[in-house]
Every structure is written in structure tokens, then in C-alpha cells.
Amino acid sequence: MARAQALKPIDPAAGTNRELELLRELEKKVLWLSTWTIHHANHIRPRADGLKVGGHQASSASVATVLTALYFSVLRPEDRVAVKPHASPAFHAIQYLLGLQSREKLERFRAWGGAQSYPSRTKDTDDVDFSTGSVGLGVAMTTFAALVQDYLHLRKGDAAPPPGRMVAIAGDAELDEGNIFEALLEGWKHDIRNVWWVIDYNRQSLDSVVSDRLFTRIDGLFTSMGWRVVTLKYGKMLEEAFSRPGGDALRRWIDDCPNTRYSALVFKGGPAWRAALERDIGDVEGIAELLRDYDDEQLHDLMTNLAGQDMEAVMEAFRAIDDDRPTCFIAYTIKGYRLPLEGHKDNHAGLMNPAQMEEFRAEMGVPEGEEWERFAGLKIEPDELQAFLDRVPFAQGRPRRLVSEVVPVPERLPAPRAERMSTQEGFGRILNEISRGNDVLADRIVTTSPDVTVSTNLGAWVNQRGIFNRREVEDVFRAERVVSAQKWSLSPRGQHIELGIAENNLFLLLAALGLSGPLFGERVLPIGTLYDPFIGRGLDALTYALYQDARFVVVGTPAGVTLAPEGGAHQSIGTPLVGMGLPGLSYFEPAYVDELAVILGWSFRHMQSPDGGSVYLRLSTRQLEQPGRELDDATCNDILNGAYWVVPPEPGAELAIVYSGAVAPEATAAHRQILEDIPGAGLLAVTSPDRLHEDWLAADRSRAAGRHASAWIERVMAPLAKDAALVTVLDGHPATLSWIGSALGRPLSALGVERFGQSGEIQELYRDHRLDEDAILDAAATALLRR
Numbered sequence: 001m002a003r004a005q006a007l008k009p010i011d012p013a014a015g016t017n018r019e020l021e022l023l024r025e026l027e028k029k030v031l032w033l034s035t036w037t038i039h040h041a042n043h044i045r046p047r048a049d050g051l052k053v054g055g056h057q058a059s060s061a062s063v064a065t066v067l068t069a070l071y072f073s074v075l076r077p078e079d080r081v082a083v084k085p086h087a088s089p090a091f092h093a094i095q096y097l098l099g100l101q102s103r104e105k106l107e108r109f110r111a112w113g114g115a116q117s118y119p120s121r122t123k124d125t126d127d128v129d130f131s132t133g134s135v136g137l138g139v140a141m142t143t144f145a146a147l148v149q150d151y152l153h154l155r156k157g158d159a160a161p162p163p164g165r166m167v168a169i170a171g172d173a174e175l176d177e178g179n180i181f182e183a184l185l186e187g188w189k190h191d192i193r194n195v196w197w198v199i200d201y202n203r204q205s206l207d208s209v210v211s212d213r214l215f216t217r218i219d220g221l222f223t224s225m226g227w228r229v230v231t232l233k234y235g236k237m238l239e240e241a242f243s244r245p246g247g248d249a250l251r252r253w254i255d256d257c258p259n260t261r262y263s264a265l266v267f268k269g270g271p272a273w274r275a276a277l278e279r280d281i282g283d284v285e286g287i288a289e290l291l292r293d294y295d296d297e298q299l300h301d302l303m304t305n306l307a308g309q310d311m312e313a314v315m316e317a318f319r320a321i322d323d324d325r326p327t328c329f330i331a332y333t334i335k336g337y338r339l340p341l342e343g344h345k346d347n348h349a350g351l352m353n354p355a356q357m358e359e360f361r362a363e364m365g366v367p368e369g370e371e372w373e374r375f376a377g378l379k380i381e382p383d384e385l386q387a388f389l390d391r392v393p394f395a396q397g398r399p400r401r402l403v404s405e406v407v408p409v410p411e412r413l414p415a416p417r418a419e420r421m422s423t424q425e426g427f428g429r430i431l432n433e434i435s436r437g438n439d440v441l442a443d444r445i446v447t448t449s450p451d452v453t454v455s456t457n458l459g460a461w462v463n464q465r466g467i468f469n470r471r472e473v474e475d476v477f478r479a480e481r482v483v484s485a486q487k488w489s490l491s492p493r494g495q496h497i498e499l500g501i502a503e504n505n506l507f508l509l510l511a512a513l514g515l516s517g518p519l520f521g522e523r524v525l526p527i528g529t530l531y532d533p534f535i536g537r538g539l540d541a542l543t544y545a546l547y548q549d550a551r552f553v554v555v556g557t558p559a560g561v562t563l564a565p566e567g568g569a570h571q572s573i574g575t576p577l578v579g580m581g582l583p584g585l586s587y588f589e590p591a592y593v594d595e596l597a598v599i600l601g602w603s604f605r606h607m608q609s610p611d612g613g614s615v616y617l618r619l620s621t622r623q624l625e626q627p628g629r630e631l632d633d634a635t636c637n638d639i640l641n642g643a644y645w646v647v648p649p650e651p652g653a654e655l656a657i658v659y660s661g662a663v664a665p666e667a668t669a670a671h672r673q674i675l676e677d678i679p680g681a682g683l684l685a686v687t688s689p690d691r692l693h694e695d696w697l698a699a700d701r702s703r704a705a706g707r708h709a710s711a712w713i714e715r716v717m718a719p720l721a722k723d724a725a726l727v728t729v730l731d732g733h734p735a736t737l738s739w740i741g742s743a744l745g746r747p748l749s750a751l752g753v754e755r756f757g758q759s760g761e762i763q764e765l766y767r768d769h770r771l772d773e774d775a776i777l778d779a780a781a782t783a784l785l786r787r
């Protein structure tokens, strides 16, 4: 690919060894600054609560070499990077050296308004590409970003700018997370390119030293998925020692040394290495001479000279790659390298004390008071260092966050008409209608689903728009003239990305698609579908996507006990609370398809608005008789605000029934029944419990701040009597709507699902879970009694 020319191997004859010297100096600075940043946060500007924070010092030291090599030489502006959570100080130190991070933010690391503990796209100001923090997710994210880059590139063809590399600096313990392997498999299926994972193989995680046997497996795993594996094990000094008499025995000794023992010796230092080597291989020819040639300090340097912390070895490995094949670098490192914490199994939470810091400062040659000076203590002249930094390829061509045009969305999406329809079916039909259009909106929508494309009603859209694939693959069933309603043809022009069943992957792909604008300069409008209960399976990845402010629509369907015969394993209960509980996600649960059309149109705008967000639609497979009405603008507005009167109450009415979603017929029937006893009772449809709730909290906050405000739920309910009783009902947890009672200070009886369900007819399940007409009438009586 185009970038190969830019990354020529280091050629000493061409004078690039000077680059190596500059990088070594900068690496020292990165190590110093990251160590000092954490020291500062703990000892110079300690927290008011006295709480000390470890977990960064040893972990950052571990990858100082790799990060220095990448950011100051190897990376290009189009590359995108996920840095392992605890290397945050090293990342910020590098941005500081590049003039992209302020001293004040570093001084306030982990404090209010300062640099974040873990690299954050939304909270940090020095252009974090991918947030990290929940281990495993940032790493896998790079795979899906590469897939999105391919999607955009293959559609554009030759007009596309050169692709970037999606790079993860991963902690070795991140490979314990299953989502890594789910992503590997999916990446293989999609034949992804331009992904680099650099695994910081320090053989340590949070609690202890990682099992030796793990990494004998890892190599094979990556290779079997089509990756190139580059192992960076021994540094140049050790390689040189191995070529001496006795060198073979020395290599074998290190190879065979268990992780725990190696780590302990790293911590203990020179004399301990000497004693161990003398005892184990002292009688091998050449070893005695070899040991004699190194004093204790030199012996320690030699025995800890792993390739992942040897600048020359690291640069050679990176520069040797000149194609787009996914590559995993296993970089052997020592956690806490060059710090007094190095190698100790407890060092993750370890912190250098002030005395150790003083010693380290002297070693680094940094004078007191010059701790934040960019070049203090370095051997190369500041002018030369600055000139080098000014030329760093990564920092050319700012800004990193790209701007893309807004996709126009019609004022109203046409609502499909039918006497009976489910919201899921309506969703499929609305998309089908869009797909027939030849407009930008149809062109920018990308759908994806983890193996439930057809069963979540994306079939018609896929028939029109095709499935994305790097190469054309014909629909074999069609070619063989096997009759099917579903076309399944694959091509680089396809607009649906089919995934395997892993829900983590769905949300990571939505995260990547939902950031395609800022990452790749082209906005897409992603829609992902899955069975509603399995949101739980991918919940951390969904949270992760939202934390980065990725913009997408997720459709959970079918939902609730309403998909009755499928049984309890497929019936979702708490997902409405997930929808309400996640920031950046607006949850809607419409009952009728005309409401859904209004909501979907708004969603396409909301996900493009600077202060907008993502949308969660909880849809049902229950076919409901459709109202066959024309919605006026005011009702559309109310639907978007979260609630509207299906039957408005008479002024001073004593009761209202409030429902959300698929239980509309039961609520309607109960309401009709009640009118006989309580004339003027209202029937309120809640289209978004989430928006309604959020608006109420906002109004309350405004009032607390002394401003005049009212919430939509208060205004819409205003016609009711002051002490009117309320019944709420939905196919989901009752807490979704029960808050309305306290919001209005009115007696309320809440119906919903609290227990796992089972197979049956809808009516049987509604009876069992008290969602039927009788239950609503009972609840109304109970609420009325409380007045």
C-alpha cells in the first residue's frame, strides 16, 4: 500500500542512527515525565482525601519505548491509536513534548479538569483517538475501525486518501478478555487490513505475574487468524552476548526461566542475577568469563535487555512492516523498567516514595524545579530536539478530528400503512422505503446485525442495498434458482455489515461506525439490530461506545415477554432501565408504526447534532391494529418529548392510564372499561420513558437553581385532578414508569415484568405477569384507594 515508501528500514549509512539517538533521549524524557506526573499527583499535589493512586507508574514505564518509537517516528497523521489504560501518563507526556498537551493538565493528572486517568476521547484535550479503560475493548475497537475504514475506502475506490493503521498498545492481561478473541475471529472473516496490535508482554497484570503457558498459545492463535506475529524478545545487548562462548547456555537459561523467577530477579538486581547464573550454569564453558566481563550494574542491564524496551530492536521491527497485513507485535518488556519498582509482582499499585524519586531524579539528571522542562537532563541540544519534534510525521496535518457534512434528513419519514403491523415490521418497512430512494440519506445508512438480520426485519433493506464484502460473492442459492425471499449477495458496495453472533462485536462496530466522521472524515448513519435481551451480553461495549460519543441507532427487537412462545431466555425485562440509565442514549418504545416513523426521522437528525447522541429503539413483534391517523405537528412533537394523550382527560379527571409499547391494546381496553365508572379518565401513551424522565430531572435542576421551569410530564398531566390516581404499564420493569408518581406527587400503581417468563401465548403471559386488562383495572382500583 501507499504508505510502504514512507517507512524505510533504518539505514545506519544514511545517517538515520542520529534518529535512534534522538529517540532514545526522548524515550528517557517520556519515562521521566510519566513517572513525575504520577508522583506529582500523589506527593506534590496530593488529593484532599489522602488517597494515593498507583497502577500507572510501572505500567507506563513498561511501554515508554514502544510509544516513543510509534509517536515520534512511525505513526502518520492518518493512523489511529488505542493506548492501554495505564499508559495514560506516557501518552500525555508524549503529547506534551509535541506541544499538544498543557503542563497544567499534566499537573492535574487524575484531578478535576486535568488529564484523565485513562485516555478519554471526550474528556482529554490532546486528541485521544480511542478511549480505553475497560480492558480489552480499546484493543478490539481498532479491528472494527479498520473494518469501517475499509467500508469507506472500498466504496470510494481510487478517490480514497491513503488508509491509516489502526494501532492498539495492549496490556498482556487484556488478552484474558474474551472480546479480544471474538474480534479476532470477526476480523478474520472480514479480511481486515492495516491493524497493528503491540502487546506489552510484561507478564504482569494487576494482581500478579501472568501464567507462563499463556503466551505459547497466543502466537498460534494470531497466526491461525491470518496475522503476522513479530516477537520482540531479546534486545541487541543480549543478542550480542548470546553470540559469545557460553551464549547458547545463557539464552537457554533465560528461555527456561519461569516468569515469576525472572520478575523476582529483575527486582533484586545484579548480585542476584550473578548468584543464580553461577549456580545454574556457572560450569558451562564461557559463562565464568562472560560474568566476569560485566559488573553488577552492567549484568543487570544485560539481563533486563528485552527487545520491547530496546529502541533499536523496536524501530527495526516496526520499520520492517511494509504491507497492510494485520500484525501482532509481542513486545517483551519489564513492568516498571528502570524504576525501583521493576519486576516486583505487586508493582501495579506500587508508587515510588519521595526518597526513591530523588534518586531517580538524579539518575535522570533533572534539576530540582525543572521537572516539567521539556529537555532538562537530556544530552542532545534543545534546538536539535525541538527541530526533530517539529518534523514528527504524526503531528503534521492537524487537526486529527475530521469534520464531515451533515446528511440531510426529510422533515418527516413516510409511515408505512397497514391495518395490522408490529413496530419491528414497521421498522423494516420504513428502511425499505428509504432504501428505494436515491438520496444521500439512503447512501449513508449502514446497517449491521449479529446474525439476526432477517429475524429483526432488516431483510428488505438488505435485498435492496446488499451486504458489504471486500470481494464480490454471488448469491449461490439465487444462482441455483432456489426460491428465497432473501437475496444474499456480497460486494464492496453493500451497505449491511453482517456479523457473527457476538454482541460485543456489534457494539464495537457501532462505536467505530458511529465515529466514522471524526475518525475518517465521512459520516455514516449506523443502525444495529439485535434481540433485546442480548443487549446484556454486549452491555460493556455499548457503554464504551457511548462513552466515546459514538453516534448510532440500536434496535432491540423482539423485546419483553410479548415474544411469548420464545420463552424466558429470550424475554427481556430490565432493558428499559438500561436505556434510561446510559448517558448519551435516548430510549424509545413506541406502540404504533406512525410514532416510530417520527422517532426514526428524529434519530437521524439527533445522531448528527453536535449536542445529540445515540438512540435505542425497543421494538416488538406483536402485531397491533394501527390507528390509521394523520399525526399533526404538535403530536409529533409530543411523541418526541416522550408522551402524548391518546384520549385526553377531562379537566379535573381522577384517573389516567399510562402505557408504553406493545401493551397498548390492554391499556386501551382497560381505559374504555374505566370510562364507565370514571368519566373523563385519560389514556397517555409514553413513547420515551427516558426522554420524559430526563426532562423532568432537568426541570427540577433548573428550579433548584432558582429558574422557572416545568417538565413535559407535569404539563401534559396538568389537566388531571391534583390528587388523580395513575396506573403505569409496560412490558418491562415497572420502575421504568413508576417514578412518575413521585414526579407528580400523585398515587400510582405500577405494572410491569419482575420475574423471568416462560413459553406461552401472549395472553397467558400477560395474565401471569399482570399486564392484562384485569390487572390494569385492579391496579386502577388500588391507586384510587390511595388518594
Ligand SMILES: Cc1ncc(C[n+]2csc(CCOP(=O)(O)OP(=O)(O)O)c2C)c(N)n1
Binding pocket: 059, 060, 062, 084, 085, 086, 133, 134, 135, 170, 171, 172, 173, 174, 200, 202, 204, 205, 206, 335, 348
Ligand atoms: C474490564 C476490566 N476489568 C478490570 C479492570 C481493572 N484492571 C485495570 S488494569 C488491569 C490489568 C492490567 O494488566 P495489563 O493489561 O497486563 O497491563 P499492565 O498494567 O501490565 O501494563 C485490570 C485487571 C479493568 N480496567 N477493566
Ligand SMILES: [Mg+2]
Binding pocket: 171, 172, 173, 200, 201, 202, 203, 204, 205
Ligand atoms: Mg501486563
